[in-house]
Amino acid sequence: KAGVTQTPRYLIKTRGQQVTLSCSPISGHRSVSWYQQTPGQGLQFLFEYFSETQRNKGNFPGRFSGRQFSNSRSEMNVSTLELGDSALYLCASSGRQGGADTQYFGPGTRLTVL
């Protein structure tokens, strides 16, 4: 099976702009989660989608949003970018319908905000 893919791999934006990141899960996986990784805060959970519904949400401002399509592909959007949004954004997919299970991560999108 192909792994989790994320596009683009690298992005450079300026403050105030918005950005959309894309994630394609492993075939058959219905849960997609997003994480932010920064040197200061480490790895932090953003949100999780399952069957096109946001099921869990982390402690991030409303500028961070996401959605999931019927084919389980997911996008996350960050509006009004701030310098502090510079980070590696990781997407993970999981196969089980309920309960806790292994999450498989993509290579990430490195976002730089200037």
Place this chain on the structure above:
Amino acid sequence: SQQGEEDPQALSIQEGENATMNCSYKTSINNLQWYRQNSGRGLVHLILIRSNEREKHSGRLRVTLDTSKKSSSLLITASRAADTASYFCATMGGAQKLVFGQGTRLTINP
């Protein structure tokens, strides 16, 4: 916020030696997972141990879990240069959401 702490923050050993990393967490868990990350790339899943398990093996990896002490350890035996990476523990409660530690940066010297 981070679930807990990893110890040590950095570890440097000679190739062939064993490496042990520890992880502590704060809340009750469903399972605990260990991941490896090379140079800011994606996370590679290593092993998952459920809350009702005490020890698990996978190749050169051995993970223990002590839920009474809210701690876990990862042992890598017979280390290789390719094991150089950052290692993260992550806990999962009832929700499909991982809470990560700060990680241990492991360097294997040839």
